[in-house]
Amino acid sequence: MITNHFLGLLMLSILQPINALPVAPGNTVNLLGTSQEKDDGRILQRSKRGWMWNQFFLLEEYTGNDNQYVGKLHSNMDRGDGNVKYILTGEGVGSLFLIDENSGDIHATKRLDREERAIYTLHATVVDKRTNETLEADTEFNIKIHDINDNEPKFSKDLYFASVPEMSDVGTSVIQVTATDADDQTYGNSAKLVYSILQGQPYFSVDSDNGTIRTALPNMDRETKENYQVVIQAKDMAGQMGGLSGTTTVSITLSDENDSPPRFANRKRPSLFSSLLIFLGAAIGRIKANDADVGRNAEMQYSIVDRDGQDMFTIISDQNTQEGVIRVKKQLDYEKQRTYSFKVEVTNTYLDPRFMYSPNPPFKDDAMVRVTIEDVDEPPVFSRNPYIIEVHEDTAAGSFVGVVSARDPDADNNSVKYSIDRHTDLERLFNIDSVNGTITTLKGLDREMSKWHNISVVATEISNPRQTTRVPVFIKVLDVNDNAPEFAMYYETFVCENVQSGQLIQTISAVDTDEPLVGHKFVFSISSSNPNFTIVDNEDNTARILTRRAGFSRREMNTYLLPVVISDNDYPIQSSTSTLTVNVCACDSRGNMQSCNTEALLSAGLSTGALVAILLCVIILLMIVVLFAALRRQQRKKEPLIISKEDVRDNVVSYNDEGGGEEDTQAFDIGTLRNPEVMDANKLRRDIIPEMLFPFQRTSPIKDNADGNCYTLNSCCLIAKSYCFIFIFLYLFY
Template sequence: MDVYLVQNSRKVLKDGLLKRSKRRWSPLPFNIIENDVPPFPKEVDLVASDSSAAYKVYYTLSGPGVTEDPVGVFSVVKETGMLKVHRAVDREVTPQFIFQARVFDRYTNQETDLPLPITVNVEDVNDNAPTFTGQLQFTVLEQSNTGTVVGKVNAIDKDEPDTDHTKIRYSLLSGTNLFYINPETGVISTKTDTLDREVNDKHLVTVDIRDMNGALNGLSNTATATIVVGDINDNPPTFKKTSYNVSVMENQEKGLILRIPIEDKDLINTPNWNSEFIITKGNENGNFRMERDPKTNEGLIYLTKPLDYEKTKNLKLDVMARNQAELSGTNAKWVSIPVDVTVGDVDEGPEFTAPIVRFTVQENTPNDTLIGTYTAVDPETKSSAGIKYYKVSDPASWINVDESTGQLKIANTIDRESHFVVGGVYNVTMKAVDASRKTGTGTVIIQVEDMNDHVPDILSKDLVLCEKDGGEMGSVLVVAEDKDQAPFSAPFSFKLGEKHDDKWAVKPLNSTAVMLAQTKELPTGLYTVPLMVGDLQGFGSTQTVTVRICRCRNGACLAQQNSTSLGVWGILAMLLGLALLLLLFLVCSLWTNNNIHSPLPTSSFTLSATMSILYRIMFTWSTFSLQKLAYLGTEEEGRYADDIIHTYGFEGVGSPAGSVGCCSDQVNQEDLNFLNTLGPKFKVLAEVCTNK
């Protein structure tokens, strides 16, 4: 291979110095064959610079394949520029090398030309067989049309792209009677429409891939592709028998009575196999239901309502089996089989003519009145002979039952307003007993009709009317109720009784209430007012209400206390207690002062003067208090309730002496003997007064 060196400038001698001019190296790329065989090294081609004509030069190489990984693949003969390769190269690992050549003057070691990039291409040989990629398992539904795509086989080849070395051709080595593969694309398709999952649910086909476009000298690989045949619902469920029989006793409790096994060729535990069962005939009364056993796929018939032998001795059911999925790819239909149900006879207890019977009775109907008859019959004989009747439940004991005939009579007064009557209905439970002691029960519903046996009654007859200022007239609400129902109750009529005193008037409010209003200004006090209250039928009575007119706070009369209720001696005792308390403080003070500073005569004089002053103060106070009490006594009851003595909280909690007030625990306020038994209270006061 030749190397062309293009010179575009020359060296010139100037000022006695050697100058280097630019050059351009333009060699063609070098080629080597991958996986070349020994011996090595082998010559590749010359790398030469046209500066070698003017200078004595040498060559160097650097870069990948020389001084960088992979190191030592190439070298250059220093003096001649011959490029050599030292070992085999794999194109699939390194398809190309690019490294750099440089040329130097042997004497000055100066470069005589610009550096030259060297490209070495590795030529491909067909040393890699094609390989399969991706999955080799496909699915196609049974009975698919001819030409239905099953899947695509994928393969790759590591050799040079876009050459025969990587041009792959596909072929089938087996399964060619059912499937076809496109030789260029690898797509597998069906060759027939007869695939049947129930005959063969899986096919194994051998696929061959070969490069060199399938030539005999091409490299190849084979693999097995698995083609699964998918299920369609082309097989309906079938019964193992042509009919079934089952026996059920009458009055048998609900539960499983029959299992019906089936067969289905479709794929197990899929909608194509899962069964569903329908009773298409004979279950008009809803005595049965069907379910599927999820483990066995069997049909299960359940009894949901007891059967009656006397009414039905035999039932013929038609049971159809189908799948959850609709049929496909077949002309078959869902199939049904007959199921014969035989009902067994049981000796049963008597049955009442109806489970529930209703009679209408007016309240207060006289005792021993016949209200009706409730009888039972033997289900087998349809006769009432020998049956006895009893009460099971009669909460208010209002009914008597004739044991032999089942006649119902009034035993006690029926009251519609009784709490035993709910919504106007009273219930009695009865029992019928036959000769074999078997029983049956029934319910008697008594609809109680209302009578006008109650008059309207005023709910609250003690009323409060708060006194208003400025002579304004007040009124109070009067409400009545009647235990009877319409038309024997509201709307009510209200009017004043015959003996009223014209101080009050009735003002309608609604159907059950009026306002009782003053007609003139009235002082505080109690007033009785007769009121005649009647129902819609005019049935009623005169009732008396009491109206208290008073001064109010928050809608209630003020406390009815009289300021003089404490009594004169009570007030005096309180004042005396206060005076004695002050006296004790003064005595303590004087006693302490006397012991420290003053002689006894001075102390005695001071004590005497103090007592005199206290005496004057205390009965001045008592005179004033008596005048105050006399004034309060002339006022109306409760008028000055805020101006009297009040009891306040106990302040001695936690103290061994309790409250230090000397009178705080005295009940009899006129007894002054407590002065001799002050005990710990005085001790507390003394400690306060003592100068420590």
């Protein structure tokens, strides 16, 4: 039995033992015994072997036309009567693997690739066809794909880059290249690789087992040949015939070593230099040595080895061009010495230890240098460059500022005159004495306008005006306390009408254009006793404005002017008075400003009674206008009493009484005589304005919180009455 539930499951044909030959197809394997029974009934004895009873082996890349036979499943419960059914489940069953349910034969339907998958796990079950009863429980077994050599070795890169120092010893490791083979590493020689070199001999070699490339020739010189192309091959099947192979290229560069010394081109013939510029630090020439090395190995350092040359000259190395720059170390005197000769030595900055102790070290060289001094007319030289002079800002015009001095360095020592370049002094603030170089002021200086004045002073040889020298003169104007402090900004300050005593309404600060040495210290105060406001100095160049009383009224005063005195602490003390404008505003209960406009106060302060009075005045005016218009229309509709002149003559009445003159004319209306119907309606005299038509009534003051309500009401009533009298007067005398 294979397991407790699966008896006699046999794996034939391809089933193989470990380290044993395959079982002959005609044999039946009894996995529970040590004997085998042949077809003729003889008992065959065999030695004990380690059989892989639960594993099939199948070669990959099958090329036949039919399905590939894998193996056979057989159970002792199978009596050969066709009642046993073999069921196969697991990976690839139905598509990749098929089983004959009657015989238990397993076939593969497709060509298998071990590199894609090496092992398939399947399950076998035996059931009775009639009753569908399980005769053998589920048992797991594997189908392992045997490898064939179908993959060539491959390197991780097609091109490798490596470097090795020049002059390296034979066998120095350069780089290791490794190839991989997708074939089975544990089966046969399909993945056993051997490395060989196809190109690059005799300079390099490769280790056949691990692919390590090493140097094969001694003393390889970079200056002779720097780059090498090496081709490496990896072959499987242990390098035997028929194996597959892959190649890669390795680009090897010899890195530089300091094995080449610097050399002067003409070391026996001295280098000649002529110098016209003899001021200190001037470069008079360059000297160059050659080095076949590169990078840091080609960096050189120059030095003067002769005592005479060391005293008068110095040489530095230009890191960009690797040249030696010769400079003047001391002042040269044409009259004392006109020629200097000295030796210059060059060495590599980074020395190779392999050559340091050799008898003839190759890392240095020397050459002779000759310098010839020529006499030239040089421009004047100032004693300092630049000049920095300090002067106080309260210095009066014509005051002394400083002195500049220049001389002619030539042997003739010609006289020098001084002048100021007016392009650098456009405001003409300074003057200079042309003989002694004394600088004075032409105008007063103000530090607040300019802290520095940068001018150029020109020194010119009197005998040769073309020889000139300029020097910058920086004049610093020192501060004097001549400015008073003032408000740092414009303050828009307001105070609420409902403010309490001692409440903060503004914090002020000050600025001063002066710059005292110990810093600003301002003192704040109010010029006179103020009943409304007070000031508290915070002693940090700020102050607080506080109220001295509670309650302000815009009707009484809507703006207060508060003079604040600000003083500094420098000498002499400067002070100024700045006025702070404080507006009285209406605020809410939290102190937020709502309105500061007095016109808004008048419109917003009217009570209900005042508005009713104004409305009544408007209604009365409208009534007067309507009445006036009605009377005009009625008068136009009345017919005249006398139609023609004849009627007038017929109705003349003579009286013997004397007339009253103008009084009678005014007392009797001729129009009334013509139209008797009007006599009763107009019995009053027109020359007298009746006072009782619109009697004047005094209004009692209205009790209201707003003080302007009564005033507004009385004013409106007075205006309305005035308009009424005017309209009545116009009507009566129309």
